[in-house]
Amino acid sequence: MVETGAWRRRAWLAGMAAAVAAPLHRASAATSITLTVAAYPAVDAIVKAALPAWRQRHPDVAVNVVSRQYGDHHTAMTTALSTSVYLPDVMALEASYLGRFSTGGGLDRLSLPPYDGGALQSRFVPYAWSSALNPRGELVAVPTDIGPGTMLLRRDLLARAGLAAAYLQPSWEAYVAAGARIKAATGAYLISNAQALKDILIRTGIGPGEGLYFDRDSRVLVNSPRFVRAFELAREVRRQRLDARVNAWSNEWAEAFRRGRLATELSGAWMVGQMANWVAPDTRGQWEAAHLPGQTFVGYGGTFYAIPRRSEPARKAMAWALIRLLTLDPTLQLAAFKAEDAFPALLDVHEAPFFDEPLPFLGGQPARRLWRDAARRITPVQVHKQNNFADEVVGTELDNVMDRGKPIAEALDDAERLLQRRAHR
Structure with missing residues (x-):
């Protein structure tokens, strides 16, 4: 999750x-x-x-x-x-x-x-x-x-870019490509922060007996293709300046929604209620929901x-x-x-x-109905007591990759070493 x-x-x-x-x-x-x-x-x-x-x-x-x-x-x-x-x-x-x-x-x-x-x-x-x-x-x-995870899309921004929701859904690469078109046509960002893509993609392709960062024997799993892909995609979004570089639940994040500066939001189904009641109620009727790109299902x-x-x-x-x-x-x-x-x-x-x-x-x-379908297709992920710490470590290393040019392989090696020291605590 x-x-x-x-x-x-x-x-x-x-x-x-x-x-x-x-x-x-x-x-x-x-x-x-x-x-x-x-x-x-x-x-x-x-x-x-x-x-x-x-x-x-x-x-x-x-x-x-x-x-x-x-x-x-x-x-x-x-x-x-x-x-x-x-x-x-x-x-x-x-x-x-x-x-x-x-x-x-x-x-x-x-x-x-x-x-x-x-x-x-x-x-x-x-x-x-x-x-x-x-x-x-x-x-x-x-x-x-x-x-259950969902993608919320701003209809008016997509229309100005000549796109429909279906253009963003086939794959994560299609999602990023659509974001480039939206940015060119409207100036709006695809997403609030590229870290959100990493949070989803590292949760896909998890094998039996594996958790998010550790397996059932507390072996560290960050040096794996799913982490490499997640880092590569997030880095590309940052390179193309498609994310607003604001953190979720910040004042800047909420204001970006209110001003029509964010074209999509990847979150839980509960986000619709928060958008309607707290975050951006004046944008009512301008959004639609879809499954996450690439037939991805996460909680x-x-x-x-x-x-x-x-x-x-x-x-x-x-x-x-x-x-x-x-x-x-x-x-x-x-x-x-x-x-x-x-x-x-x-x-x-x-x-x-x-x-x-x-x-x-x-x-x-x-x-x-969409969210009900997603809920039934989410794959269980084994939890680990050090997951919250691992979230911080991996997030920091992704910042190093996106903002300081650190090679992905080096970033994941460093994350692996740090997590190995904490795995059995």
Whole structure:
């Protein structure tokens, strides 16, 4: 999964809201148990919206939702798991953090009794389910939402260049060639930053037993054809000055969308909601969605619920019941999709009529069908606890290639050496 974009999205949204840590429902005299759920925006809102349904089933079990900003939440969960202090009963985890949490032994193995969560596998999008397994194949979290990748295209800019979406889709080389035509005809950039191409292309062509940067035995994989191709394509985009060289979720990035300076965006399906509500609402009707170029299918983030291994044993049964409600109830999953653009990991929801409805921001295009198709074609990628560190290393080396002329082979050799030193930590 493309974690970096999802992280920036969460951080950007979190910065718009004050962190809160208050009980949603105060225990009454009849309450016998109080569960604590640790979450971040907008997962906290989804949990709170589900509580009326929870109280109907369990009126004697109160729920406190403790919400922190995205980065603060995951830092707090890391500390809680390592010290066993202030452990919640249920914790929400973003996909980019799941690797480091799943390998440390701090989460309950939900595939084992008394949970027996393995029986739920057929109900979830396959790649999301695989992401919730630790290296031993044990379930340590349950997926709730996903971010199938999509390409958003600015119709008016393509029209001025004499292009249609189909011209950008056959291959990544066609995508870059179309970008050159768009730049010549309109002055607009193809993409915000060439790093985004690298983030996608290194996630294609991953073999069995391999992860993104490491295989199942923690061998480093960056010296491989998929990394070479990703670096070559990103370098070419930078060489032709087709990227605006702005970072996602920055003020400059948002302003470029508002001013019609970016012709495409490669992101998760949730980006449409962010564009419509926060980033560039005045561009409504000027965009359309398509699959990523070259029949590429990747995921952008996602949310999972887990139970800390050392949380209070007397509350674990109710914690599991709450996770099951949040992840398996089609009505609640659909409500979260409508309210928070939380694309359901639950397959039961995927045939809902809501998927056929037109999206006003996309000029009436029923794009959810497209994203549903993409979600089912994403290949699972094995997670590793050092993936976030590897993201930083590889991104830095790509900057060295694009901006300082460092040879690609030398950059990947240097990245490999650094990652080898961290692989088994």
